[in-house]
Amino acid sequence: MTSVARTRDDLAAIREEWRRDGSTVAVVMTMGALHAGHAELIRRAKARSDRVVVTDFLNPLQFAPGEDLDKYPRTFAADLEMCTAEGVDLLFAPGPAEVYANGDPLVRVSASVIGDVLEGRSRPGHFDGVLTVVAKLLNLTAADIAYFGQKDAQQLWLISQMVRDLDFAVEVVEVPTVRDGDGLALSSRNTYLVPQDRGQALALYEGLTLGVQAAATGADSALIATRAHLEAAGIQIDYVALVDPTSFEPFEGEGEAILLVAAFVGTTRLIDNVRLAVGVGADGRGG
Numbered sequence: 001m002t003s004v005a006r007t008r009d010d011l012a013a014i015r016e017e018w019r020r021d022g023s024t025v026a027v028v029m030t031m032g033a034l035h036a037g038h039a040e041l042i043r044r045a046k047a048r049s050d051r052v053v054v055t056d057f058l059n060p061l062q063f064a065p066g067e068d069l070d071k072y073p074r075t076f077a078a079d080l081e082m083c084t085a086e087g088v089d090l091l092f093a094p095g096p097a098e099v100y101a102n103g104d105p106l107v108r109v110s111a112s113v114i115g116d117v118l119e120g121r122s123r124p125g126h127f128d129g130v131l132t133v134v135a136k137l138l139n140l141t142a143a144d145i146a147y148f149g150q151k152d153a154q155q156l157w158l159i160s161q162m163v164r165d166l167d168f169a170v171e172v173v174e175v176p177t178v179r180d181g182d183g184l185a186l187s188s189r190n191t192y193l194v195p196q197d198r199g200q201a202l203a204l205y206e207g208l209t210l211g212v213q214a215a216a217t218g219a220d221s222a223l224i225a226t227r228a229h230l231e232a233a234g235i236q237i238d239y240v241a242l243v244d245p246t247s248f249e250p251f252e253g254e255g256e257a258i259l260l261v262a263a264f265v266g267t268t269r270l271i272d273n274v275r276l277a278v279g280v281g282a283d284g285r286g287g
C-alpha cells in the first residue's frame with residue numbers, strides 16, 4: 001500500500017529514511033485526477049529508481065482568477081488506489097497552506113520570455129506559478145530524477161531550462177504523450193467533455209496528424225493543414241504554432257520541430273502537440 005504524507009515534516013522523515021538506506025528517488029508531479037498518462041510516468045520512474053514519490057497538489061499559484069481551479073476534478077481515493085496498484089512508495093498530498101506556509105510566495109521563479117508566449121500568453125503568470133511549485137517540490141522531495149510528460153511541451157521545456165539555469169541537482173526525463181485508442185491525448189480535463197464534445201476534441205489530434213504529413217513540404221504547409229482541419233471541425237482555435245524544440249522559439253527552416261495546438265471544445269480548453277520533421281521527404285529520411 002502506498003504511504004500518504006500530508007505535511008512537509010512527514011515527507012522529510014520518510015525522505016531521511018531513504019537517504020539512510022541509500023535509495024535513489026524519482027518524483028512524478030501531478031495535480032491529482034490521475035489517469036493512464038500519469039501511470040506511464042510512474043512506470044518509467046519505477047524502472048529506474050529504488051523509490052517513487054508522486055506529488056498530488058492542485059497548485060493555486062498556476063491558476064488565474066476565473067480559470068478552472070474550483071471545478072478541477074478531485075479524485076483522491078482513486079488516485080491512492082492507482083498509486084498502490086503501480087507500486088508507488090509515497091503519495092505526497094499537501095494542501096495549499098502546507099506548501100505555501102507563509103502565504104503566497106513573494107519570491108518566485110520567473111519563466112522568462114518563453115513564459116509569455118503560447119500557453120503563457122493565454123494564461124498570464126501561469127508558468128511562474130508552475131516553476132515556483134516545481135522548484136519547491138524538487139527541494140522538498142530531493143528527488144534524483146523527475147518525470148514530466150511531453151503532453152505539456154512548453155511546461156517541460158521551461159522546467160528543463162530552470163533545472164539547467166538554476167543548477168538543480170536532478171535529472172529531468174521526458175515521457176511521450178499517452179493517448180486513448182482514438183488518438184485523444186489523455187488529460188484530467190477530458191472529464192469536462194460531454195459525449196457530443198468528443199468528436200471535436202479528437203479533431204486536435206487529427207489536425208496535428210495532418211500537419212505532420214504536410215510538413216514534408218515545409219513549415220507553412222504544416223500550420224495551414226492543422227489550422228484548416230480545426231476550422232472545418234468548427235473549433236475555436238487559441239493558437240496553432242510550430243516551435244524549435246531547443247529554443248522554443250518560432251520554427252524556421254528544416255528539421256525537428258514541435259507542432260502545438262490549443263483550442264476550445266465547448267468551454268473546455270484543450271492542448272496537444274506532436275514532434276515532427278519539417279522538410280523531410282516521403283521516404284522519411286530528410287531532404
Ligand code: AMP
Nearest residue numbers: 029030031037148149151152177178186
Ligand atoms: P497534470 O496532473 O495534468 O499536471 O500532469 C502531471 C504530469 O503528467 C505532467 O508532467 C504532465 O505532462 C504529465 N501528463 C499529463 N497527461 C499526460 C499524457 N496524456 N501523457 C503523458 N504525460 C502526461
